[in-house]
Amino acid sequence: MTETERMRALCETLNKWAYEYYVLDDPSVPDREYDRLYDELRELERETGITLPESPTRRVGGDPIKGFERHTHIARLYSLDKAVTEDELSAFFTRVKKAGEATYTVEYKYDGLTVCLTYEGGAFVRATTRGNGVEGEDVTAQALTVPSFPLTISYPGTLEVRGEAVIRLSVLEKYNAEHPEEPLKNARNAAAGAIRNLDPKVTRARHPEILFYDVNYMSESPVSSQTEAREFLKREGFKLFPYFKHCKSPEEVFACIDEIEVERRKLDVLTDGAVVKVNEEGVRSDMGATDKFPRWAIAYKFEAEEAETTVENVLWQVGRTGKLTPLAEVSPVELAGATVRRATLNNYGDLTRKDVKLRSRVLIRRSNEVIPEILGAVSHVEGSVPVEKPQVCPYCGSPIREVGANLFCVNRACPPRIVQRLTHYCSKNAADVEGMSEATLQILLEKRGVKQFSDLYTLTKDSFREEDGTFFEGFGEKKIANLLSALEKSKKIPLDRFLYALGVEGIGRVAARDLAAFGSVEAVKNLTFEELVAIENVGEITARSILAYFADEENAAELTRLLALGVEPFVKAHAAEGRFAGETVVLTGTLASMPRPEAQKRIEALGGVVGSAVTQKTTLVVAGEKAGSKLEKAKKLGIRVIGEEEFLAMLG
Ligand SMILES: [Zn+2]
Numbered sequence: 198m199t200e201t202e203r204m205r206a207l208c209e210t211l212n213k214w215a216y217e218y219y220v221l222d223d224p225s226v227p228d229r230e231y232d233r234l235y236d237e238l239r240e241l242e243r244e245t246g247i248t249l250p251e252s253p254t255r256r257v258g259g260d261p262i263k264g265f266e267r268h269t270h271i272a273r274l275y276s277l278d279k280a281v282t283e284d285e286l287s288a289f290f291t292r293v294k295k296a297g298e299a300t301y302t303v304e305y306k307y308d309g310l311t312v313c314l315t316y317e318g319g320a321f322v323r324a325t326t327r328g329n330g331v332e333g334e335d336v337t338a339q340a341l342t343v344p345s346f347p348l349t350i351s352y353p354g355t356l357e358v359r360g361e362a363v364i365r366l367s368v369l370e371k372y373n374a375e376h377p378e379e380p381l382k383n384a385r386n387a388a389a390g391a392i393r394n395l396d397p398k399v400t401r402a403r404h405p406e407i408l409f410y411d412v413n414y415m416s417e418s419p420v421s422s423q424t425e426a427r428e429f430l431k432r433e434g435f436k437l438f439p440y441f442k443h444c445k446s447p448e449e450v451f452a453c454i455d456e457i458e459v460e461r462r463k464l465d466v467l468t469d470g471a472v473v474k475v476n477e478e479g480v481r482s483d484m485g486a487t488d489k490f491p492r493w494a495i496a497y498k499f500e501a502e503e504a505e506t507t508v509e510n511v512l513w514q515v516g517r518t519g520k521l522t523p524l525a526e527v528s529p530v531e532l533a534g535a536t537v538r539r540a541t542l543n544n545y546g547d548l549t550r551k552d553v554k555l556r557s558r559v560l561i562r563r564s565n566e567v568i569p570e571i572l573g574a575v576s577h578v579e580g581s582v583p584v585e586k587p588q589v590c591p592y593c594g595s596p597i598r599e600v601g602a603n604l605f606c607v608n609r610a611c612p613p614r615i616v617q618r619l620t621h622y623c624s625k626n627a628a629d630v631e632g633m634s635e636a637t638l639q640i641l642l643e644k645r646g647v648k649q650f651s652d653l654y655t656l657t658k659d660s661f662r663e664e665d666g667t668f669f670e671g672f673g674e675k676k677i678a679n680l681l682s683a684l685e686k687s688k689k690i691p692l693d694r695f696l697y698a699l700g701v702e703g704i705g706r707v708a709a710r711d712l713a714a715f716g717s718v719e720a721v722k723n724l725t726f727e728e729l730v731a732i733e734n735v736g737e738i739t740a741r742s743i744l745a746y747f748a749d750e751e752n753a754a755e756l757t758r759l760l761a762l763g764v765e766p767f768v769k770a771h772a773a774e775g776r777f778a779g780e781t782v783v784l785t786g787t788l789a790s791m792p793r794p795e796a797q798k799r800i801e802a803l804g805g806v807v808g809s810a811v812t813q814k815t816t817l818v819v820a821g822e823k824a825g826s827k828l829e830k831a832k833k834l835g836i837r838v839i840g841e842e843e844f845l846a847m848l849g
Pocket residue numbers: 515590591592593594595606607608611612
């Protein structure tokens with residue numbers, strides 16, 4: 198036996214034992230036996246200078262790296278749409294039924310960091326984070342320290358598989374006991390921090406695992422269902438999510454979810470819900486995806502976790518409408534792995550209804566990523582006293598107006614109100630002035646009297662100077678230049694976002710989009726009450742609020758100022774030229790030459806509009822492999838259908 202043959206044999210045995218140990222949780226040999234062969238392999242590798250691709254010695258991960266390289270995923274890694282109520286889940290089933298005959302799969306939704314592993318020609322080549330779904334960070338060195346995936350597989354083509362990097366709760370506990378000086382806050386952050394650590398040794402020390410659940414891309418003989426994907430992963434030696442159910446009906450899915458909701462509390466891994474997917478690829482490709490989510494899968498999030506604590510104090514915050522919101526300072530308490538010090542209530546009425554007093558014991562609940570809310574008082578102690586209802590605004594001393602359960606500061610110029618209005622104007626879905634934070638706006642209000650949106654557009658570099666000529670603390674040339682250019686950029690603003698940015702009561706993003714369809718601020722301004730209530734997402738209260746907004750002289754003057762300063766709300770026009778101009782295209786089935794999102798992009802670039810469902814408005818259907826109900830419907834409606842070849846010809 199040559200040295201290489203011996204090495205190959207050693208790798209095979211060691212990988213088999215590692216698989217038994219890490220994936221099956223069922224070791225067949227004692228650790229020292231593994232160590233003995235491992236040492237022999239290391240020795241041979243040193244002597245020959247050869248390391249085979251499947252060698253377990255590759256799993257050390259290597260030296261610290263300087264930064265993460267960006268990597269583009271072969272196929273987009275979508276995140277999942279969420280449902281939090283049974284009604285929302287039922288609505289999902291209704292949408293699926295419209296698309297075709299389907300069965301469902303149910304899995305746990307683990308709370309860690311999504312990673313994507315790439316294999317080429319049977320060998321592991323790269324691990325990346327999900328990143329923004331299109332592009333992630335290369336974490337190959339870090340992933341290599343994780344023993345729960347194979348370095349070589351039998352599949353010969355290019356493959357991307359998806360998994361969730363997690364740290365077991367018991368592992369976290371042990372780690373924290375051993376590192377009392379720097380304990381890890383919670384399992385999710387610990388897992389993300391381990392994988393996204395520049396030093397693979399840190400990754401290794403935290404013992405993350407990767408639990409695999411899906412195939413993201415296969416260059417050859419792709420699987421045609423979730424059940425097949427799972428079988429494939431299992432066959433190739435990946436560690437899978439242990440729970441997996443294939444359900445024939447929504448009723449069966451609901452039963453599984455009930456089961457998970459109880460069982461998850463016993464798990465050693467952090468979970469926050471269940472993932473329900475359409476099993477069949479045919480129905481999936483018919484349902485397609487929005488720009489964020491696939492339409493054929495949904496994450497059902499469980500009710501957030503709860504904890505008990507004591508109310509120490511209640512502060513009042515003033516929002517952009519002048520509404521006073523109570524914010525409770527509570528005794529620090531651990532909730533879902535984080536230390537909580539503050540909790541919210543909706544309004545004054547909420548506070549009295551829930552019987553929350555100072556020194557009361559209350560139940561708080563974690564809501565997603567924001568400050569937890571107080572569910573209600575559990576008990577009162579001797580020192581419990583009712584929270585005083587503010588008689589005047591705690592910020593400006595103006596009188597309070599009571600409307601139903603809400604208290605409002607009547608002063609339109611109340612400082613926190615102004616800051617909140619400006620913050621809303623600059624926010625991502627509004628004018629999107631990058632870098633313009635609430636704290637900066639607070640400073641600009643105090644030092645420069647910036648109160649109106651239009652004031653923002655009069656700012657210059659000198660506006661950020663103190664009287665002695667130095668810049669405000671924390672502001673440098675670069676930061677100021679960035680803010681000014683972000684403001685300049687925000688002048689070209691889609692009409693719907695502009696209408697939303699104005700902060701008119703009742704105009705959310707949806708109503709703003711509906712209103713933007715009228716084409717200009719002027720046109721929206723001239724709408725009558727009857728015309729407004731005829732709009733799908735505008736009710737009578739919102740209609741009155743819109744009329745009142747535009748009738749107000751101050752608002753009218755502000756709008757004039759904004760336009761005079763160069764703010765230019767525009768309506769996205771569809772490209773009038775291009776092969777697909779005037780076409781409303783629907784894609785169905787699988788295209789061999791490109792993923793669907795790319796096809797969509799290219800159609801849009803050539804002036805077409807891509808629809809998700811075949812309707813009377815559809816003018817063209819592109820049918821790929823395994824086209825389903827959409828194709829039938831198109832034929833029924835007599836809509837022009839083209840195949841992939843003709844489609845490619847049109848793209849040029
Ligand atoms: Zn006030």
